[in-house]
Amino acid sequence: MKNFLLELNPPQLEAVTHPAGPLMIIAGAGSGKTRVLTYRIAWLIDQGVDPFQILALTFTNKAAGEMRHRIEQIIGSEARNLWMGTFHSVFAKILRIDGHKLGYQSNFSIYDTDDSKSLIRSIIKEFALDDKVYRPNFVLNRISGAKNGLVSWEAYAENPLFLEEDKAAKMPEIGRIYKTYQLRCFQANAMDFDDLLFNTNVLFRDHLDVLNKYQHKFRYVLVDEFQDTNVSQYNITRKLSGVHQNITVVGDDAQSIYAFRGANIQNILNFRSDYPELHVVKLEQNYRSTQTIVSAANSVIQKNKEQLDKRVFTENEPGDKIELIKAASDQEEGRLVASRIFDTKSKLGVFNRDFAILYRTNAQSRSFEESLRKLNIKYRIIGGLSFYQRKEIKDLLAYLRFTVNPQDEEAFKRIINLPKRGIGDQTVARIAVSAAENNVSIWEVVRDIYRFVAGRAATAIDQFAVLIKDFQRYLELGKDAYEVASHVAKTSGILRDLYEDKTVEGLARYENVQELLNSIKQFVDNPDQEDTSLSAFLQTVSLLTTADTEDEDGDHDRVTLMTIHGAKGLEFPYVFVVGMEENLFPSQMMLQRRADLEEERRLFYVALTRAEKQVVLTFAMQRYNYGRLNHCEPSRFLDEIDPEYMRLSAQGLSAGRNEKSQQSRDMFDSMLSTRASRLAQLTPIKSNATPVPPANIAKSSADSGEFTAPSDLKVGQRVEHAKFGTGLLLKLESMGGTQKALVRFDQVGEKTLLLSFAKLKVIS
DNA sequence: TCATAGCCTTTTTTT
DNA sequence: AAGGCTATGA
Numbered sequence: 001m002k003n004f005l006l007e008l009n010p011p012q013l014e015a016v017t018h019p020a021g022p023l024m025i026i027a028g029a030g031s032g033k034t035r036v037l038t039y040r041i042a043w044l045i046d047q048g049v050d051p052f053q054i055l056a057l058t059f060t061n062k063a064a065g066e067m068r069h070r071i072e073q074i075i076g077s078e079a080r081n082l083w084m085g086t087f088h089s090v091f092a093k094i095l096r097i098d099g100h101k102l103g104y105q106s107n108f109s110i111y112d113t114d115d116s117k118s119l120i121r122s123i124i125k126e127f128a129l130d131d132k133v134y135r136p137n138f139v140l141n142r143i144s145g146a147k148n149g150l151v152s153w154e155a156y157a158e159n160p161l162f163l164e165e166d167k168a169a170k171m172p173e174i175g176r177i178y179k180t181y182q183l184r185c186f187q188a189n190a191m192d193f194d195d196l197l198f199n200t201n202v203l204f205r206d207h208l209d210v211l212n213k214y215q216h217k218f219r220y221v222l223v224d225e226f227q228d229t230n231v232s233q234y235n236i237t238r239k240l241s242g243v244h245q246n247i248t249v250v251g252d253d254a255q256s257i258y259a260f261r262g263a264n265i266q267n268i269l270n271f272r273s274d275y276p277e278l279h280v281v282k283l284e285q286n287y288r289s290t291q292t293i294v295s296a297a298n299s300v301i302q303k304n305k306e307q308l309d310k311r312v313f314t315e316n317e318p319g320d321k322i323e324l325i326k327a328a329s330d331q332e333e334g335r336l337v338a339s340r341i342f343d344t345k346s347k348l349g350v351f352n353r354d355f356a357i358l359y360r361t362n363a364q365s366r367s368f369e370e371s372l373r374k375l376n377i378k379y380r381i382i383g384g385l386s387f388y389q390r391k392e393i394k395d396l397l398a399y400l401r402f403t404v405n406p407q408d409e410e411a412f413k414r415i416i417n418l419p420k421r422g423i424g425d426q427t428v429a430r431i432a433v434s435a436a437e438n439n440v441s442i443w444e445v446v447r448d449i450y451r452f453v454a455g456r457a458a459t460a461i462d463q464f465a466v467l468i469k470d471f472q473r474y475l476e477l478g479k480d481a482y483e484v485a486s487h488v489a490k491t492s493g494i495l496r497d498l499y500e501d502k503t504v505e506g507l508a509r510y511e512n513v514q515e516l517l518n519s520i521k522q523f524v525d526n527p528d529q530e531d532t533s534l535s536a537f538l539q540t541v542s543l544l545t546t547a548d549t550e551d552e553d554g555d556h557d558r559v560t561l562m563t564i565h566g567a568k569g570l571e572f573p574y575v576f577v578v579g580m581e582e583n584l585f586p587s588q589m590m591l592q593r594r595a596d597l598e599e600e601r602r603l604f605y606v607a608l609t610r611a612e613k614q615v616v617l618t619f620a621m622q623r624y625n626y627g628r629l630n631h632c633e634p635s636r637f638l639d640e641i642d643p644e645y646m647r648l649s650a651q652g653l654s655a656g657r658n659e660k661s662q663q664s665r666d667m668f669d670s671m672l673s674t675r676a677s678r679l680a681q682l683t684p685i686k687s688n689a690t691p692v693p694p695a696n697i698a699k700s701s702a703d704s705g706e707f708t709a710p711s712d713l714k715v716g717q718r719v720e721h722a723k724f725g726t727g728l729l730l731k732l733e734s735m736g737g738t739q740k741a742l743v744r745f746d747q748v749g750e751k752t753l754l755l756s757f758a759k760l761k762v763i764s
Numbered sequence: 765t766c767a768t769a770g771c772c773t774t775t776t777t778t779t
Numbered sequence: 780a781a782g783g784c785t786a787t788g789a
Contacts, residue, residue: 059779086779087779088779089779112779113778113779121783132773135774137774192779193778193779194779196779197779257777258777258778258779260776260777260778261777261778261779360776360777361776361777362776362777363776363780383777383778417766420766420767422765422766424765424766424767425765425766426765426766427765457765542779543779544779545778545779546778546779563776563777563778564777565776565777565778566777566778584776587776587777588775588776589775589776589777590776590777603777624780625775625780626774626775626780626781627780627781765789766788766789767787767788767789768786768787768788768789769785769786769787769788770784770785770786770787771783771784771785771786772782772783772784772785773781773782773783773784774780774781774782774783
C-alpha cells in the first residue's frame with residue numbers, strides 16, 4: 001500500500017488519505033481522478049474498513065468493474081465485497097430487496113424509454129387528446145424532469161407554476177397524464193429509469209427502518225462524476241451518509257454535460273452548505289494532455305460564466321498544434337479522417353486503439369465506418385443503435401420479461417401477436433376492457449380467457465396463455481436464465497419465424513437472437529455471478545450503459561467511434577472531433593438558451609481534453625441530414641479556441657483535375673483565408689474575459705435564458721427568408737419554449753419555420 | 765378483422 | 780433515414 005502512495009502528488013495524497021467526514025474533490029480533466037478514487041477506497045480498506053461498508057457510485061458499470069479490479073490488485077480479493085455500480089443498478093438492487101414496502105413485487109420490470117413512450121402514447125390516445133399537441137416525447141421529458149426534481153404527481157397537480165406552464169404550452173392535461181402513467185406503471189409492477197431513483201427516495205423517506213439499515217451499513221459513500229448527478233440522486237447520497245457523514249464526491253463542474261437529464265451544477269454549491277465541515281481538495285495538474293491541448297481547452301471553457309475557480313495546468317511538453325481540417329462533404333470528412341489515421345499509423349508506428357473519433361450525434365458515425373472499412377482499419381462503435389435495442393432482441397426480452405412479471409403491460413403488447421396468431425388491436429382492447437371491468441390484471445383475463453371472453457379469438461389467446469404458463473413452470477422449477485431463455489426462444493416461435501426468413505436481414509436477426517442466447521449462457525456460466533436467475537439477467541440487461549458493451553472478439557486494437565457523451569472519463573493519444581458545424585455542434589436544439597450553450601461548450605471542453613497527444617477538428621461544408629443535403633457553416637466553437645494553438649490544415653484539397661474542382665478549390669482557399677483572418681483577429685482570451693454573446697441567434701433577454709422573438713415580427717407582415725425567398729407571415733406560435741412561424745412563401749408555398757426568426761427579415 | 769403499402773413527421777446527448 | 784399512422788384491399 002505504502003508504495004502506491006508514493007506515486008501521488010500532494011493534493012492527490014491529501015484526497016486519498018482524508019480520514020473521515022465529508023470530502024469534495026474538484027478534479028480537473030486528466031488530473032488522475034480515477035486513480036485517486038481507487039486508491040482512496042484501497043486506503044480505507046487498508047485502514048481496517050470492511051469492504052461491505054463501502055458504497056461507490058460510478059457512472060458506468062464498466063468503470064465500476066475496472067475500479068474493483070484495480071483495488072483487488074492492491075488489497076486482494078476482499079475487494080469483491082464492495083458495493084459498486086451505477087446509481088440505477090445499485091438502487092434497483094435495493095428496491096428488489098425492500099421495494100415490497102412500497103407495494104412493488106421483487107420481480108418488477110424496468111421500462112426502457114421505448115416502453116415509457118409507448119405507454120404515454122396509449123394514455124394520450126385513451127384521453128382522446130391530440131398527439132400532435134401532446135407530443136409523447138415532450139410529455140415524457142416533462143414527467144421525467146418532474147421525477148428527477150422529486151416532484152410527485154400529487155405535488156405536480158398542486159403546483160401553480162407547472163400548471164401555468166402547461167396551460168401556456170396548451171397542454172393542461174399533462175398532470176393527469178403523469179398521474180395515470182404512474183398508476184399504470186405501478187399496476188404493471190414496473191419502474192422506469194427515473195422511478196428507480198424516485199422510489200428509492202420515497203423508500204428512504206417513508207420507511208425509516210430501511211433508511212436506518214442502509215445508513216448504518218454504508219459507513220463510507222463515494223460518488224464519482226458528481227457534477228452529473230441530479231437532485232434525486234443527490235438526495236439519496238445525502239440521506240445515506242446522514243449518520244456517518246463519510247461522503248466523498250469527485251467531480252469537475254467544467255465537465256457537467258448531463259443537464260438535459262436533470263443534472264445540476266448547483267449540487268456542487270449545495271454541497272458546501274449541506275456539509276459545513278466539508279473538506280475540499282482541488283486537483284489541478286493535468287497529467288494527460290500536452291500544454292497546447294490544455295491551454296486550448298482552457299481558452300474555450302473560460303467563456304463560460306458559471307464555473308468554480310480552478311486553474312488546470314500541465315508540466316507536459318508543448319506538443320503539436322490543434323489542426324483544423326475542412327471537408328467538402330460528410331463523405332469527404334470520413335475519407336480524410338480515415339486516411340489521416342492510416343498515415344499517422346504508418347508514420348509513427350502507433351495502433352488503431354490510439355485513435356478516437358468523437359461526434360455530437362450517433363447518426364454521424366456512418367461516413368467514418370464506410371471509409372475506415374475501405375482502408376481496412378478496424379473500429380468499434382460505442383452506443384448508437386445498440387444490440388439490445390434491436391427489434392428481434394427486444395421481442396425475445398419481452399417474452400422473458402412477461403414470463404417473470406406477467407403484469408408487464410408493455411411486454412404483453414409486444415408479444416401478444418408475435419409471431420402472428422391472429423390477435424389484433426380489437427381483441428387486445430377487449431381484453432383490456434374486460435380486465436378493467438372485473439378489476440383484475442390483464443394476465444388474469446388472459447390466463448382464464450374462457451371465463452371472460454367467448455368466441456374465435458379466445459382460442460388463440462388460450463394458446464398464448466398455455467405457452468406462457470409453460471414458461472413460468474420452467475421458472476418455478478428453478479431453471480437458470482439460459483435454460484428458460486433457450487426454451488422460450490424455441491417454443492415461442494420467434495426463432496422459427498426468423499429461421500424461415502431467408503433474406504439477408506432475416507439471417508442477421510436469427511444470428512442476433514442466437515448471440516443473445518450465447519450472452520445469457522455466458523452470464524450464467526460466470527463464476528462471479530451468484531444469482532443466475534432470469535430475473536437477475538433481465539435487470540443487468542436493462543441497466544447496461546453504452547460504455548458497458550464488450551468487444552465482440554478479443555481484438556482490442558480498434559479505432560473507437562462514439563459520441564462525446566460516451567467519451568466521458570476516457571482518454572486517447574489522438575482524438576478527432578468531427579462535425580464542427582454550427583447547428584450540429586453546438587446543437588441547434590441547445591442554442592435556444594444561454595445556459596444550454598454553456599453546456600455545449602463544456603461538451604466541447606470534454607472532447608478536447610480526451611486527447612493526450614493531438615486533437616484534429618474537422619467540419620464539412622455540406623452534410624446529409626434527414627435524407628437531405630444541407631449547407632453547413634463552421635461552428636462558433638472554432639473561433640473560441642485561442643488561435644495561438646491552432647493550425648489550418650491544407651488537407652481536404654482534392655487535386656484539381658477539372659474546372660469544377662478548380663472552382664471548389666478557389667472557394668476553399670478563400671474560405672481558409674477568411675477563416676485565418678477571423679482567427680487572427682481574435683485576441684488571446686484573458687483570464688476573466690466576458691463571454692461574447694453568439695452573434696447569429698436572437699439576443700437573450702438579460703440572463704433569464706429565454707429565447708425571445710424580435711418584437712417587430714408580426715402576423716400579416718411580408719418577410720424574407722434566405723432560402724425560401726419572400727412570403728407572408730400567417731401565424732406566430734410559441735410552445736414550450738419553442739417558437740414557430742407559419743409563412744406562405746411566394747415560391748414554395750406554406751412552411752412552418754422553427755426558431756428561424758433570425759433568418760426572417762421583415763420587408764414591409 | 766388483419767396485413768401491407770405508402771404517406772407523414774421527426775429533428776441530440778443517456779440511465 | 781426511420782418509424783408511426785392511415786387508407787386500402789383481402
